[in-house]
Amino acid sequence: MITTLVYVVLILAIIAIARTVRIFELLDELRGERDTQEINRSDNRFNGFMLLVFLIATIVYFLYVTLKYKRFILPVSASEHGVGIDNMLYVNFLIIIIVFFITQVLLFYFGYRYQYKKENKALFFPDSHKVEIIWTAIPAIVLIALVVYGLVQWNKIMSPAPKDAVIIELYAKQFDWTARYAGSDNNLGKTDFKMIESSNPLGIDASDVHSGDDIIAKELHLPVNTPVLLVMHSRDVIHSAYLPHFRTQMNCVPGMTTQFHLTPTITTEEMRKITKNNQFDYVLLCNKICGVAHFNMSMKVVCETKEEYQKWLGGQKTFADNMKVSDEKTSNSILVSK
Amino acid sequence: MSIQNSNTPTGLASEHYAGDVYHTAEWHHHGHHDSDTDDAHHQNFWTKYVFSQDHKMISKQFLITAIVMAVVAMAMSTIFRLQLGWPGHKFPFLESFMGHWAKDGVLDPGFYLALVTMHGTILVFSVLTGGLSGTFSNLLIPLQCGARDMASGFLNMLSYWFFLGFNLMMLISLFVEGGPASAGWTVYPPLSALPEAISGSGLGMTLWLVGMALFIVSALLGGINYVCTVINLRTKGLTMSRLPLTIWAFMITAILGILSFPVLFAAALLLIFDRSLGTSFYLSDIFIGGHPLAHSGGSPILYQHLFWFLGHPEVYIIIIPALGITSEIIATQSRKPIFGYKAMVGSILGIAFLSFIVWGHHMFVTGMNPFLGSVFVLTTLIVAIPSAVKVFNYIATMWRANIVLSPGMLFAIGLVSFFITGGLTGIILGNSALDINIHDTYFVVAHFHIVMGSAAIFGMLGGVYHWFPRLYGRMMNKKLGYIHFWLSFVSVYGVFFPMHFLGLAGVPRRYYADSAYEGFHELVNVNSLISVFAIIGALAQLIFIYNFFYSVFRGPKTVQNPWKSNTLEWTAPVEHMHGNWPGDIPVVHRWAYDYSKPNAEDDYIPQTVPFSKTKSSNFPGED
Incomplete structure (x- = not known):
């Protein structure tokens, strides 16, 4: 019923607009203006005035929105390289906003x-x-400066991770994340997608010596002020590991290993104080379209002190523990069936 | 060559008339006096309106197809903006035409992705590539070059029919089981290759790929024709350095298309192989639907390289014609020569060349070698230099001008404004270090919707207002034009400006709802605001559509040269005729921008006026 009404109203509205337009046209015709549609003095005056109004209104709106949403823009950076990115972003914005105002004002004026x-x-x-x-020369010089600035930052961020970096794997599949910690040997065990089964969802190769101490968890824990190397894998389609607060993003590509290293600088606890929000949590989002539940593919991220991190890690079961349990289960079920 | 043959312009036998007979004196001596009546006698509905080989009719076919497709794409965006602005709210009327894709009036998350994908595909390919180039290259290349028609009228007709085939494929795919392609308009595999990954990757994706093949054929047929026409069929006196900037833009665009679309074809073909024949170009190590796939050794990144090798030139294929149209409108309506003609041509050439070596900036965070990323940063930011030159030249053209604020001119000003705003955020996105944090967020959505989406649409709309008298021999209603412009202009900034903030806050694009992260909840207000502007903007287009179709039939008849323009298209008779000009084709004596020349009688001197008739205004050497 309401649906029908919506359609009726829509159709009537269109007819009403068409009729109104016709009336205006007839009025014009009576004044003898219709036949030309030539742009006259009053058209120029009106639209010229509107250009000015638009310019001023836009500037006011620009400032209003910027102030209103300031606290959402660029949440405090929680990683070492993130500060560098933010500073560079501010420099870029400064240049951009100056050019924006000069050119737009001239254009409309x-x-x-x-x-x-x-x-x-x-x-x-x-x-x-x-x-x-x-x-031509001024933009060229400014842009060269921005390129150099950018490449210095880029090379710093993309440089090889320090040897002692804590290695954590981010494993993506439709539609969830799994974190695998390299364990005491700080070496991830090999994986093979053909070995994936319900008891071994990442397809870890149990025969690899590095596998046994790997720890699999559904939360990403990061030790603060410690270099962390995130190693990324996907088992089905392309996903993207996006940690907005850490200014970190890298795609997870099936058949390929990608990586990103960072040093977290602010624990979740500290960030809760900074944001004055004691519910605050860091998050890992999927940022590459990956299917129906793409928008729900996220994982809680906890950044904590090294002690807390070690303690949490100690409380988790290793891959070897898990396999033992599942082996026992299998053997039990075999016994039962016998 | 008999003249009867050349006067049967839609017959296949006359395929080469444009290049041959019409350009000989024969046309003048024997053909012209009965050509009009011949047209009327020899043409029936099918040859005149449907299987037409006349560039002006084909131009209209492209334009109207593009308008229909633009309405479809706009309706799609309005539907998904309802969900984004008011997540989970019930809109029962959606169910009435979308059925199970909007159960109880709430958009299905899977179909949300389908809508996003098809919105992008239709606007990028149907409207802004086929529609924009198809309409204006077809209309203006022969008319502004002083040619009787395109180099090949037959290929031109085929170009339209392949284009229509693409559009029909896209529309049909909306109704197939599993829905249309849903992997985003870039259709990255493995998502687009595996029906297990998303239902749209079934039959819908097959239709998408087949449609794309048709589109590529259309783009190539059209492009080759445009380039040939500009190179071979310019009238006497029309040297390359006297070409209007529109023609330069259309020609360069066509060359870009010819060089890049075949690569997309390769990408699509390999994807078809992977989907249907079990090859592994893009697939490797995949475990999906509970079992491992046999594919091994492929790379999804390969597809991205191939796709963006077209994909980046593609955005220039979209924006360069719009810039060409803008150059022409701004010069004409400012009553002033375009500032820095040579720099304008040079910057188009520069942008076009650079467009082939910047594609990697779409892939900074794919795991591509960081060193390769650095190279793309350099090439990408260099694009800003010719772009800046273009903007400065537009503004300089308007300085101390005498500006007629026609609807076309307002849309041209709007385009320049968008080109600045969106171009500037490109400087941020093109710098890989900054891209890490805003890649694939709403910041990108804002950037490209402003700089190439809205800017190119404004170029197209401006072109329609400006050349409507040439297309249909009638004028559009200017008051409706003004209302349309102001509502659209305000809406575009209203929609896309706040998206920058969403992006900087870290909101990813292509999210059905921002429910995954508590920190985004407070931003729902911003999304509602954006949706309100989107709806206003969509309704404003209805005014345009009404104005367009009403004026086609009932608009006041136009005079020969309503904007007092210099270019050749306004010397042809208002009523369309085959061969464009009765009698001789016009001869060109000067460049296209002699507006407000000192000591000239009027504020414009058409290109056909020889220097011998303008002694008072000639500069030294011009005689």
Whole structure:
């Protein structure tokens, strides 16, 4: 019923608009204006004025929105390299906003200021090499500076991880994350997607000596002020490990290993104080379209002191423990069936 | 060559008339006086409106197809904006036409992805590639070059029919089981290769790929034709350095398409192989649906390289024609020569060249070698230089001008404004270190919707307002044009400006709802605001559609040259005719931008006026 009404209202609205337009046209026709549709003085005046109004309104809106949503923009960076990224972003924004204002103001102001008047004549000014060289050279210099700044940061972030970095695997599948900690030998066991089964969801190769002490968990724990190397895998489609607070993102690609190293600097506890929100938690999101529940694919991230981290890790079962349990289960079931 | 043959313009036999007969004196001596009546006698409905080989009719076919497809794509965005603005809210009328895809009026998460995918595909390919180039290259290349028609009218017709085939595929795929392609408009495998991964990767994806093959054929047929026409069929006196900037833009666009679309074809073909023949170009080590797949040794990243090798030139294929249209409108309506003609041509060439070596900036965080990333940072940011030159030149053209604020001119100003705003955020996204944190967030959505989506749409709309008199011999209603412009302009900024904030807050794109992370809940307000603007913007387009179709039939008849423009298309008669000009084709004596020349009688001197008739305004050397 409501649906039918919605359609009726829509159709009536369209008819109403069409009729109103027709009335305006007839009015124009009576005034003898309709046949030309030529742009006249009042059109130029109105639209010139509107350009100015729009310019001012946009600037006000720009400032209002920026102030209103300031606390959402760029949450405090919780990683070492993130601070560098943020500073670089501010420098970029500063340059961009200056250029934005200058060019937009000129564009709209000229539109308003130089409206057509019959008695006026435009300046015939087809080119000027001097001006063109200047405004090619200035952007070139600024951009080269930004490229150099950017590449210094990029190379720092992408440099090989320190040898003692804690290795953690982020394992993605539709539609959840699993974290695998390399354990006491800080070496991840080999995996093979053909070995995946319900008791071994990552397909870890039990015959590899590095496998036994690996720890699998559904939470990502990061020790603060410690270099961490995140190693990423996916078992089905492309996912992307996105940790917005840590300014970290890398795709997880099936058939490939990708990685990203970072040093967390703020624990969850400290961040709760900074954000004045004692419910606050870090998060790992999937940021590459991966299927129906893409938007729900996330994992809680806990950043804590090294002691807390070791304690938490100690409380987790290792891969070897898990396999023993599942072996026992299997053998039990065999016994029962016998 | 008999003249009867050339006067049967839609017959297959006359395929080469444009290049041959019409350009000989024969046309003038024997053909012209009875050509109009011949047109009327020899054409029936099918040859005139459907299987037409006349570039002006094909242009209209492209335009109207693009308008229909744009309405579909816009309706899609309105539907998913309802979900994003008011997550989980029931809109029962959705169920009435979407059935189980919107049970109880709530959009299905799977179909949300289908809508996002098809919205992107249709707008990028149907509207802004086929629609924009198809309409204006077809209309303006022969008319502004002083040619009787395209180099090959037959290939031109085929180009439209392949394009229509693509559009039909896209529309049909909306109704198949499992829904249309849903892996995002970039259709990255493995998601797009495996029906187990998402239901849209079944028949819907097959139709997408087949449709894309048709589209590529269409783009290549059209592109080759455009390039040939510009190179071979320019009229006497129309040297390359006298070409209007529109033609430069269309030609470069066509070259970009010819060089990059075949690569997309390769990418699509390999994807078809992987999907249907069990090859492993893009697939390896996959465990899905409870069992491991046999595919081994492929790389999903290979697809991304191939896709973006087209994909990045593609965004310039979209924006360059819009910039060409804008150059022409701004110069004409400012009553002033375009500032820095050579720099404008040079910057188009520069952007076009660079567009082939920047594709990696879409892939900074795919695990691509970081060193390769650095190279792409450098090439990407260099694109900002020619782009900046273009913007400065537009603004310089408007300085001390005498600006007629026609609806077309307002849309051109809007385009420049978007090009600045979106271009500037590109400087951030193109720098790999900054891209890490905002890659695939709403910041990117805001960036490309402003710089190439809205800017190109505004170029297209501006072009429609400006050349409507040339297309249909009638004028559009200017008041509706103004209302349309202001509502659209405000809506675009209203929709996309706040998205920058969402992106900086870390909200990923293509999320059905921001429910996964508690920190995003407070941003729902922003999403509602965006959706309100999106709905206003969508409704505003209805005004345009009404104005367009009403004016086609009932608009006031136009005069020969309503904008007092210099270019050749306005010297052709208002009523369309085959061969464009009765009698001789016009001869060109000067460049296209002699507006407000000092000491000239009027504020414009058409390209056909020889210097000998403008003694008072000639510069030294111009005689």
